[in-house]
Amino acid sequence: MIVTVKQNAREEEIQSLILWLESFGLQVRTWIGEKYTLIGLIGDTSSLDGRLIESMPVVEKITRIQEPYKNATxxxxxxxxxxxxxxxxxxxxHFAMIAGPCSVESREQIIDIAKQVKASGATILRGGAFKPRSSPYSFQGMGADGIELLLEAKKETGLPIVSEIMDISQLPLFEDVDMLQIGARNMQNFTLLKEVGKLDKPVLLKRGLSATYEEWLMAAEYIMSEGNHQVVLCERGIRTFETKTRNTLDITAIPMMHELTHLPVIIDPSHAAGMSRMVHPLSLAATGAGADGLIIEVHNNPAKALCDxxxxxxxxxxxxxxxxVTALRNALRR
Amino acid sequence: MIVTVKQNAREEEIQSLILWLESFGLQVRTWIGEKYTLIGLIGDTSSLDGRLIESMPVVEKITRIQEPYKNATxxxxxxxxxxxxxxxxxxxxHFAMIAGPCSVESREQIIDIAKQVKASGATILRGGAFKPRSSPYSFQGMGADGIELLLEAKKETGLPIVSEIMDISQLPLFEDVDMLQIGARNMQNFTLLKEVGKLDKPVLLKRGLSATYEEWLMAAEYIMSEGNHQVVLCERGIRTFETKTRNTLDITAIPMMHELTHLPVIIDPSHAAGMSRMVHPLSLAATGAGADGLIIEVHNNPAKALCDxxxxxxxxxxxxxxxxVTALRNALRR
Amino acid sequence: MIVTVKQNAREEEIQSLILWLESFGLQVRTWIGEKYTLIGLIGDTSSLDGRLIESMPVVEKITRIQEPYKNATxxxxxxxxxxxxxxxxxxxxHFAMIAGPCSVESREQIIDIAKQVKASGATILRGGAFKPRSSPYSFQGMGADGIELLLEAKKETGLPIVSEIMDISQLPLFEDVDMLQIGARNMQNFTLLKEVGKLDKPVLLKRGLSATYEEWLMAAEYIMSEGNHQVVLCERGIRTFETKTRNTLDITAIPMMHELTHLPVIIDPSHAAGMSRMVHPLSLAATGAGADGLIIEVHNNPAKALCDxxxxxxxxxxxxxxxxVTALRNALRR
Amino acid sequence: MIVTVKQNAREEEIQSLILWLESFGLQVRTWIGEKYTLIGLIGDTSSLDGRLIESMPVVEKITRIQEPYKNATxxxxxxxxxxxxxxxxxxxxHFAMIAGPCSVESREQIIDIAKQVKASGATILRGGAFKPRSSPYSFQGMGADGIELLLEAKKETGLPIVSEIMDISQLPLFEDVDMLQIGARNMQNFTLLKEVGKLDKPVLLKRGLSATYEEWLMAAEYIMSEGNHQVVLCERGIRTFETKTRNTLDITAIPMMHELTHLPVIIDPSHAAGMSRMVHPLSLAATGAGADGLIIEVHNNPAKALCDxxxxxxxxxxxxxxxxVTALRNALRR
Structure with missing residues (x-):
């Protein structure tokens, strides 16, 4: 981290700032220019609150050099x-094709869909048992029974399953679920992130609706800092001013996150636009941009689906x- | 709710749509215009998923007439x-002046600040024991000990206390806390909202960083639908493109929420801008716009504060x- | 347009509203429900100010049924x-591959680049003569001389040229330019839109940084309403909260605009991310999503480029x- | 400007970077730390394209120290x-109270309103002759005739007038107009900004719908760099995700712009919310936050207004x- 000292700072103010910075256990190096004095901080600055330093009266600004996400970078x-x-x-x-209904609704429904998506090439089954809904009056999912039915569908088809966990109190129910999903609204539920970080189970971490890349990576870092490094990032659309689509797919997240982190990045084209007829073009776009997989909502009777x-x-x-998607990947030799 | 049927819909498609809509237990009224057919749904439509109806091939669009937040409206x-x-x-x-440090740091600190803000006219003491931090490496609050110290400060000064709860597992610790705060990042932690909805205790509900008024009211509705109607809404800045301030205070939220809901609306000018020197002008702005109170961060040594x-x-x-603030309220005879 | 009348409206208020609506020259049809009265407006409502109607005390809300862009829809x-x-x-x-430097800098530069991009398959040459720069102290383009050099490059290679026009006073200079570009910052420069609408020359209309699909289409409508229907829409990234990229490419604009309008939609992956290493993945994404072309910045010495x-x-x-891009299009049989 | 060199840069790469930076006519100072090398650039860096430097393979990042708006800062x-x-x-x-109709509609209308707002304490009359409308089918203003009527109203009441100019071709018509308004959509119409910068006439510069503070100041800088320093900044609401209001008033712009610039800052509460009943609370908020004035739409028959x-x-x-507003200013001794 580089601290730029204000032009009009007096010598004793600078000395006192240096002493204060050293009190954080960091080495301090000073560079005195003609107009500005710069102070370099050497060591692990990831726990340092940059805004606090910036609030010091003699500090002009600070510049971070290291990313604050040391496990994810x-x-x-x-x-x-x-x-x-x-x-x-x-x-x-390795490209993952995850598919299944928004909500588990019945034994028949989930097993039927599981078989069909497997036949089309899906490698993991998705299905919601606990549903975060913006209205308390909407269907909230089948809960524990939904998990049971997912496990039956897994037995029937051999597909591993992924399902969303909304609160740490639900953890015991997810023991046999192969992958835990953290939803967009819970991306900064830090208590939940830390608890799944203690497990030995893959986590699908959805990006928050208006989260920056760094905030998303810091959420992954919460999980990884507790020991669980099996994190898959999932872009599912961000909020923009456009109201004709539910959200706006940030396709650039794929190459950018591949640069910033070593974690896999998959795309959810179903939630991104909120319209089934956008899933095909957005899936091809995601594949073209280099995604590590897709998670797609499939229902045997969309008009009767209890959610989404x-x-x-x-x-x-x-x-x-x-x-x-396969034709496109072949053409690009991926 | 009004459903507009597509221009080219055939008679039997319209009949089948009507039957389907009636299956939700609603009365249906039809109006046949020259180009468009409209279908009005009569009854409680708050549990209806508008997007599902809109996805029907013969539906052009739907228009909600009732708000989906029937307790909060x-x-x-x-x-x-x-x-x-x-x-x-x-x-x-009744205007509330809530003040105190971001984090409880020590017995001396919290009691000292509590006494000082009381002397200046604060009526409720705030202080964080559990802190949602974007980095897992930042100070996460004193936890249970912090709550203990807040209760001591309450005993010492008589000020009721408000503190943030991050997860339902922390509920037992908050038994003697006078008001529970739900933070911006937890505004859509529906499990938490429902649990505090079962208590007989006031809740301070902060607006999410990019939440709309309706989403914010639906979060309040989650609490109210469980029986707890003692909800105070708190605007604390929304995310915009501006990077010179931490967030952007949405001052219009005050008169607009007063129109939409009967719940009180207070303002947090400290988090909104993230800069102490903005607190004075933003507090006056909020008072001018008709806020029901302010929640302000006060620290006896800001440069040493462990957070914010x-x-x-x-x-x-x-x-x-x-x-x-008092002079301004007097001038406007409030 | 459907007008919903407030529940508590009195009969004479409704009658007076109807008379007022009829004064716009529209036919009015009324539907009286149990709780609500609806008024349907029949005729061309594209010049009607919906917000004015909505401001009437007895009006609950209005719903547009027709798009306000009758030429573009x-x-x-x-x-x-x-x-x-x-x-x-x-x-x-027909897929267009438009390429060339951000700014024309010299005779040698533009002819050299033109030849190289043509050899790679570009079908149109781009190059800026007038540059909209956020700082008055940055290089503002070569102006008229730049246009001259573009025309020389066209002569040399046979490639048609496209260049940005910033003001109607520059129109005479663009007489021999094959396609006029309207930049993102001028998307709502209505005077300029109307003037190019009077020409018989294709227009490349870039989307404004935070424009909605409807605003973008209304800008196209400004051009088309004057008679010029040769409009190509260009998505070049929208502003979001992300600061690691310059803008965020809205890939969904491709299939959505194809639904809403009959005009071609191309993508500018260079401006979208503002980083050359993102151009390859974003170009493939755009092609996968069904774009009608790409416009890409190419420079023979990027490190010395005078702009971007x-x-x-x-x-x-x-x-x-x-x-x-060609491999991908072949694989998808486009 | 401080350039941080990448950790793994070789000595000859750094030397070549330094030579290249010196070629811009700047003095260069180097600081070699343990892990990083920093290069400080001394001199006027306002014409330097930071992103170009950042794109050099050996550069980690750059940090601006001076603002790029040297006249406005x-x-x-x-x-x-x-x-x-x-x-x-x-x-x-000095607090300005600017009032008048959105559009000039007739001699009677504008003179009538001018007299009434003057009686209430308005000091400047506003009125639109050229109206930027999102639809080509909406009323576009009276044009030259509107300017004539404004001048008559000025003669009648003695109030100076302010009106919006949309294009440099309209300049001759505005010769006797006391203050030129640049609308939000034209905030980055650089040709227009430069031309009004050559005049000796005050300019009211509205903030673009999604412009940052820096972009807004750079627009002012365009005007000031040509010699005209009589610029008043006007915040009129920014675009956010909220759809219940037209835009969102950024009240923090008042104290922040007062910190960043010496130019006056006024508020337009009418456009900000797009609802007359929000004007009162927002006007008090703006005054509380320290605005230098207000610009308010007043119409003697809002229901018949041709625009807004x-x-x-x-x-x-x-x-x-x-x-x-006066009571509030008195209470705060302003």
Whole structure:
């Protein structure tokens, strides 16, 4: 971290600032220019509150050089992380196709869909048991029963399952779930992040609706700092001024996150636009941009889906998506 | 809710849509125009998923007429709600001045500050024991010990206390805390909202960083739908493109929320800008716009504060704010 | 347009509203429900100010049914528009590859680049003569001389040229330029839009930094309403909270605009991210999503470019992009 | 400007970077730390393109120390600028009350309103002759005739007038207009900014819908760099995710801009919310926050206004606003 001292700072003010900075256990190096004095801080500055330093009357501004996410940064971990979901790999060239309904609704529904998406090439089954809904009066998911049905579908098809956990009190129910999903609204539920960080289980971390790349990586860092490094990042659309789509897919997140971190990055085209007819073009866009996988909502009867029906594909439409995604990957030799 | 049917819809498609809509238990009225057919839904539509209806192939668009927040809406509850925090009233003409440090740091610190802000006119003491920090490496608060010290400061000064709860597992520790704060990042932690909704204790609900008025009211509705109607809304700055301030205070939230809801609305000028020197002008702005109170960070040594020092006022600066706020309220006969 | 009347409106108020609405020359149809009265307006409502109607005391809300952009809407013009730029077609299956430097800097530079991008498959040459720069102290372009050099490059290579016009006073200089570009900052410069609308020359209309789809289409409508229907829309990144990239490419604009309008939609991956190393993945994403073309900055010496060097590709890197874009289009049989 | 060199840069790369930086005519000072090498650039860096330097392979990042707006910055010009509009002062303690209709509609209308707002204490008359409308089918203003009527109203009442100019071709018509308004959509119409910069006439510069403080100041700098320093900044609401209000008033712009610049800052509460009933609370908020004035839409018949009727106050409501604004200013001894 570089601290720029104000032009009119007096010598004793600078000395007192240096002493104060040294009190954080960091080495301090000073560079006196004609107009400005710069102070370099050497050591681990990730726990330092930059805004506090900036509030000192003699400080002009500070510049961070190291990223505050030391586990997630690619700079210190250049190799791609490959996450293993009960045998299915994601990242480092392994492309994941995750599919299934927004909500588990019945035994028949989930097993039926699981079989169909598997036949089309899906490698992991998704399905919501606990649903974060903006209205308390909307269907909130089947809860524990939904998890049971997902496990049955897993048994029936062999597909590993991923489902969203909303609160640490639900942890015991997820023991046999292969991958935990942290939803966009919980991306900064730090209590939850820390607890899943203590598990030995892959985590699918969705990006918050208006989170920056750094905030998203800091959320991953919360999980990783507790020991769990099996984190897959999922871009699912950010909030913008556009109201004709539910959210706006940030396609640049794929190459940018690949630069900033070694963790895999997948895309959720279903939530991003909130419209089933956008899933095909957005899936091809994501694949073209280098995503490590897709997570797509598929329902055998979208018009009757208890949640997010408008964005679900039919199994047939999903089949078309997987075919074109494969053609595109082959053409680009991926 | 009004459903507009597409121009080219065939008669049997319209009939089938009507049957489907009736299956939700609503009365349906039809109006056939020259180009468009409109279908009106009569009854409680708050649990209806508008997007699902909109996804039907024959539907052009839907228009909501009722707000989905039936407990929070002023339309059905025209009288101002007055929230009582252990004897201190907020709303309906009662102005709350809440002050204290970002984090509780020590017995001396919190009692010292509590006494000083009380002398300046504060009516409720704030102080963080559990701190949501964007980095896992930053100070996370004193936890249970912090709550203990707040209770001591309450005993010493008589000021009711408000503190942030981050997870339902912390509920037992907050038994004697007078008011629970739900932070901006937890505004859509629905599990937490529902649990505090079961208590008989006032809740301070901060607005999420990029939440709309409706989402904020739906979060209040989550609490109210469980029975707890003692909710105070707190605007604390929204995220915008401006990077010179931490967030951007949405001053219009005050008159707009007063129109939409009967719940009191207070302002947090400290977090909004993230700069102590903005607190004075923003406090006067909020008072001018009709806020029901302010929540201000005060620290006896901002430069040593363990969190958010840059935005804390000294007790003297806080005293100036309270004096000018009072002068302004008198001038406007509030 | 549907006007919903307030629940408590009195009969005479409704009658007076109807008379007032009829004064706009529209037919009015009324539907009286149990709780609400709806008024339908029949006729061309595109010149009606919805907000004015909404401000009437007895009006609850209004709902637009027709789009306000009657020339640009696909609903009334289902066939794809194919824009012809001096023989090069864009739209309706014709893919345009536009390339060249941000600014024209010298005769040698522009001719050299023109030849190289043509060899790689570019079909139109871009180059800035008038540059909108956020600082008055930055290089503002070569002006009229730049246009001259572009015309020389056109003569030399046969490539049609596109260049940005910033003000109607520059119109005479653009007489021989094949396609006029309206920049993002001028998307709502209505005087300029109307003037280019009177020409018989294709226009490349960039989307404003925070413009919605509807505002962008209304800008196209300004041009089209004057008679010029040769408009190509260009998405070049929108402003979001992310600061690691210059802007955020809205990839969904491609399929959504294809739904809303019959005009071609191309993508500018260079400005979108502001980083040359993002151009390759974003170009593939855009192609996957169905763009009608790309406009890419290419410079023979990016480090010496007088403007926007960081985002320019070298001719070799551009060659790689065109090869992969072609492979991808072939794989998807486009 | 400080350039941080990458950790792994080789000595010859650093030397070549230094030579390149010196070629811009700047003095270069180097500081070699343990891990990083810093290069300080001394001299006027306002014409330097920071992103170009940042794109050099050996550069880690750059940090600007000087603001790029050297005429507008308060750092170099600590005294408040007082703008004189034909005798009416704005800034440095002088509070301006600007009022009038959105559009000039007729002789009677503008003179009637002018008299009424003058009686209530307005010091400058506003009125639009050229109206930037998002639809080409909406009323576009009376044009030259509107300017004539404004001049008549000025003669009748003695109030100086301010009106919006949309294009440099309109300049001759504005010769007798006391103050030129640049609208939000034209904030980065650089051709227009430069031309009004050559005049000896005050300019009211509205902030763009999603402009940052720095972009807004750079727009002022465009005007000032040509010699015209009589610039008044006007905050009129920024675009946010909220759709219940037209825009969101950024109240913090007042104290922040007062810190960054010596130019006066006024507020437009009418456009900010787009609702007449928000004008009173927002006017008091702006006054509390220290604005140098207000610009308010007043119409003698808002329901018949040809543009923006929903946000206009009646003359009586305006009278109430001026009374409360005065009371508030007195209470705060301003």
């Amino acid at each position: 690619r700079r210190l971990h250049p190799e791609d992380t490959v996450v293993d979901v009960s045998g299915v790999k994601i990242g480092g060239g 029906g408008p964005q679900a594909l039919t199994p047939d439409a999903f089949d078309e998506v997987t075919r074109d | 002023r339309r059905l509850h025209p009288e101002d709600t007055v929230v009582d925090v252990s004897g201190v009233k907020i709303g309906g003409g 020092g840059p935005q804390a006022l000294t007790p003297d600066a806080f005293d100036e704010v309270t004096r000018d | 696909r609903r009334l013009h289902p066939e794809d528009t194919v824009v012809d730029v001096s023989g090069v077609k864009i739209g309706g299956g 060097g960081p985002q320019a590709l070298t001719p070799d890197a551009f060659d790689e992009v065109t090869r992969d | 308060r750092r170099l010009h600590p005294e408040d600028t007082v703008v004189d509009v034909s005798g009416v002062k704005i800034g440095g303690g 009727g929903p946000q206009a106050l009646t003359p009586d409501a305006f009278d109430e606003v001026t009374r409360d």
